[in-house]
Amino acid sequence: MAAEPVGPVMTTGAPESTEMEDLLNKGNMTVDLEAPAVPAVERMAIRCRDVCRSYGKLKVISNMDLTVPQGQIYGLLGPSGCGKTTLLKCIVGTLKISQGYISVLGKPPAFPGHEVPGRMVGYMPQDLALYNEFTISDTLTFFGHIHGLTSKETQARMDFLVEFLDLPQKCSLVRNLSGGQRRRVSLGAALLQNPQLLILDEPTVGVDPVLRAKIWQHLVEIVKTGKVSVIITTHYIEEARQANVVGLMRYGHLLAEGPPEEVIKQHNAPTLEHAFLQLCETSDLIESKRCPSQQGGVLDSSQSFESGREESQPILSLGPGGSPEDLPKYAADWKVQARHVLPKWRNISALMIKTLIRMKRMPGSLCFQFLLPVIQISLMCLCIGGDPKGIQVAVVNNETSTSAYSQSLLAFLDNSSIEQVPLSHADAFTGIYNGEYWGVIGFGKNFTSYLTMRMFNPHVSKDVVDGGSVYVWLDLTNQQIALMLQKKVHQAFQAFVDNKLRSMAYLVALPIKIEEPIYGSLNTDFTTFITPGAMLSITFYLAVGLTALSFVLERKEGLLDRCWVAGVSSLETMLAHLLCQLFVISVQIILLLLFVLLVFKIPNEGSLVLVVALIVMQGVTGIAFGLVISAAIDDEQNANQAALGCFYPNLVISGVIWPVECIPYPLRYLSLALPQTYASEALRCIMYRGWGLGRMMVWRGFAVSLGWNTFFFLLATIILKLRTR
Numbered sequence: 001m002a003a004e005p006v007g008p009v010m011t012t013g014a015p016e017s018t019e020m021e022d023l024l025n026k027g028n029m030t031v032d033l034e035a036p037a038v039p040a041v042e043r044m045a046i047r048c049r050d051v052c053r054s055y056g057k058l059k060v061i062s063n064m065d066l067t068v069p070q071g072q073i074y075g076l077l078g079p080s081g082c083g084k085t086t087l088l089k090c091i092v093g094t095l096k097i098s099q100g101y102i103s104v105l106g107k108p109p110a111f112p113g114h115e116v117p118g119r120m121v122g123y124m125p126q127d128l129a130l131y132n133e134f135t136i137s138d139t140l141t142f143f144g145h146i147h148g149l150t151s152k153e154t155q156a157r158m159d160f161l162v163e164f165l166d167l168p169q170k171c172s173l174v175r176n177l178s179g180g181q182r183r184r185v186s187l188g189a190a191l192l193q194n195p196q197l198l199i200l201d202e203p204t205v206g207v208d209p210v211l212r213a214k215i216w217q218h219l220v221e222i223v224k225t226g227k228v229s230v231i232i233t234t235h236y237i238e239e240a241r242q243a244n245v246v247g248l249m250r251y252g253h254l255l256a257e258g259p260p261e262e263v264i265k266q267h268n269a270p271t272l273e274h275a276f277l278q279l280c281e282t283s284d285l286i287e288s289k290r291c292p293s294q295q296g297g298v299l300d301s302s303q304s305f306e307s308g309r310e311e312s313q314p315i316l317s318l319g320p321g322g323s324p325e326d327l328p329k330y331a332a333d334w335k336v337q338a339r340h341v342l343p344k345w346r347n348i349s350a351l352m353i354k355t356l357i358r359m360k361r362m363p364g365s366l367c368f369q370f371l372l373p374v375i376q377i378s379l380m381c382l383c384i385g386g387d388p389k390g391i392q393v394a395v396v397n398n399e400t401s402t403s404a405y406s407q408s409l410l411a412f413l414d415n416s417s418i419e420q421v422p423l424s425h426a427d428a429f430t431g432i433y434n435g436e437y438w439g440v441i442g443f444g445k446n447f448t449s450y451l452t453m454r455m456f457n458p459h460v461s462k463d464v465v466d467g468g469s470v471y472v473w474l475d476l477t478n479q480q481i482a483l484m485l486q487k488k489v490h491q492a493f494q495a496f497v498d499n500k501l502r503s504m505a506y507l508v509a510l511p512i513k514i515e516e517p518i519y520g521s522l523n524t525d526f527t528t529f530i531t532p533g534a535m536l537s538i539t540f541y542l543a544v545g546l547t548a549l550s551f552v553l554e555r556k557e558g559l560l561d562r563c564w565v566a567g568v569s570s571l572e573t574m575l576a577h578l579l580c581q582l583f584v585i586s587v588q589i590i591l592l593l594l595f596v597l598l599v600f601k602i603p604n605e606g607s608l609v610l611v612v613a614l615i616v617m618q619g620v621t622g623i624a625f626g627l628v629i630s631a632a633i634d635d636e637q638n639a640n641q642a643a644l645g646c647f648y649p650n651l652v653i654s655g656v657i658w659p660v661e662c663i664p665y666p667l668r669y670l671s672l673a674l675p676q677t678y679a680s681e682a683l684r685c686i687m688y689r690g691w692g693l694g695r696m697m698v699w700r701g702f703a704v705s706l707g708w709n710t711f712f713f714l715l716a717t718i719i720l721k722l723r724t725r
């Protein structure tokens, strides 16, 4: 580990006191009670000691020591894939280090009360990390809001940056900008709040040479005050000669660190690029000597450089290294810790405004979101649960007289549902075997006389009983149609008997009386059963769909990291998302209920407030579940699959489309544990029985929904927390 005294670089332009000290003096931060008087090492903007970081088995950073002096530009150079971006992410705190110590502006990143991540650091990630639906002005206003700038300050900085970075008009949409223009907007966002530390990951890629020179000139200028430090990565090695210090990185550790001229001089090289080449060759030589089998190198080759240092003397070291015991220890008091954990309204409102602006810029998508539940519930009410219509039934009537009872009975059959086709016996059965008819209704040639005898004589022969019966043969491959046919024949017979016998109808009626129902109506259909569950399912899954991709896309585009470095916490991100989606689902629920209650006339005997509250809670459960998917999964396709994969099983075993009482044990236990099973039952109880919260079946639905909400939110917060650090 490097431990040499500070080289010449340290003396040039280093301020007497650090920016951290300034801040502490101003009372912006809580003074560390356990730390000793600020040691020399604190005068470094960034200090990395013995830092390691792996992605699974791939060790990307190994035993890295790096020092960025306060008030200087540090050029971090190295070939593609050597770990520069990974190191920067560790420095800003979006990646956890597996070993070692990092201090940024005096404290470890994400230390309670420390504004790294936050206002003290300006981060330009390698990805553009910009919202495409934003204008340049929206972008800078958004970051200004998060950093707590007043609108006047933001405006002034915006004017300067537009001029300085040669940006197009402020009202230009980011998605309409060229690649280079977007990169400059991204740089502008990093420079916006005049941070004390600028971390720029390849800011000059795709930027024309004139502007590149201008950017470097600006960086040189801002560090002159000694208050701002910059760490910048670039592939253009020669442009890094303008840096005060360069770090040459390869295979996850530094080959050399020092002022560019010193590095060039030490290697008698004409350029920095040549010096870097020499260092690479030397390190390869040492590596091949030490471990011939690993020639060509994997990322994990740090030890070879450590051991070869005296031989080749390539490494210049900046600043004191310090053993782990020398490193300062920090502690924040509970108030600072509490403030660190509590969500800030400023950040939440900035994120909400962001989402609302994005919605406003996509009006078609927003309208579709509002209308989708209405379309779904309308299709469901129209297509599911109604009586089948136009069902063809063959009628074999062997009575010929028009006054026969068979004709009279057939006249009572519901013609809207059943289409009677008079046929001969042979044709009727050929037809039903060929799938042309759903049933055959048959009458014997003496049906009228036999039926009359049956009605009025207590004792008749079997022939009379058989001859006075209506024969029905059904195709039972479609249970719903078959059940409907049976019901319609029974209803027709009852109507016929009532009509013919009037007060004597009891003679042939079943001795069972179905009285007025206690709850519901005699005409209740299947649509009435499934509507409450369907409303909950639709709200739940639309909320999942709206949420599941939100973080996935933002993480992929680097926006989540960028916001995190700007000081937004995962809890704030989730709360902002929840509040915005609540607005969307509120509109969805209002439209949904208008259609269900007013257009499809589904009854509601209970409190509308309870109905709305339960549907909103299911929507929130959906948002929370979507957040879990979004937090845990990186890829859109997998996130989509997870959301869709849960949809069908949940719908089937939640008792939404078929009573839960039909589900066999032990699957029933799983069904009862799902978010929508008890909630659907509760909604049916409210709407059809008019029950209130005093009934167990109602409050249980609310309690289960609340339990799932809390569980999903906690899970999403934990996953996000684990993944963002």
Ligand SMILES: Nc1ncnc2c1ncn2[C@@H]1O[C@H](COP(=O)(O)OP(=O)(O)OP(=O)(O)O)[C@@H](O)[C@H]1O
Pocket: 055, 058, 060, 078, 079, 080, 081, 082, 083, 084, 085, 086, 087, 126
């Ligand atoms: N999320 C990740 N999961 C697994 N491996 C990763 C991940 N991110 C980076 N790597 C690997 O880590 C190594 C270092 O990547 P990194 O992006 O830090 O390199 P870099 O020096 O910034 O490269 P470049 O200059 O091309 O941006 C690479 O081999 C890369 O494949």
